[in-house]
Amino acid sequence: MKPPLYCCENTFTDKLKKMNTTELKGNWDEQKGKLKQKFAALTDNDFLFAKGKKEEMIGKLQIKLGKTKEELYKIIEAL
DSSP states (O other): OOOOOOOHHHHHHHHHHHSOHHHHHHHHHHHHHHHHHHOTTOOGGGGOOOTTOHHHHHHHHHHHHTOOHHHHHHHHHHO
16 A cells, blocks of 8 residues: 655645635744744745745745755744
């Protein structure tokens, strides 16, 4: 029997879908602050993305921090 596939992105996305807009905005603002504390190189501009451009923002963070997408989602989930 194969173990189920695990993808941090799907888990994180599922959590976001369950939250209402107010919770999401507050939670995201809090997570951005924590990420900026953890990684001093990050700025507010690194977290700007247009609707539907989340993957673009994640790609920029990957490059800036030298992390994989999975590592970024694990870091965000752990905050």
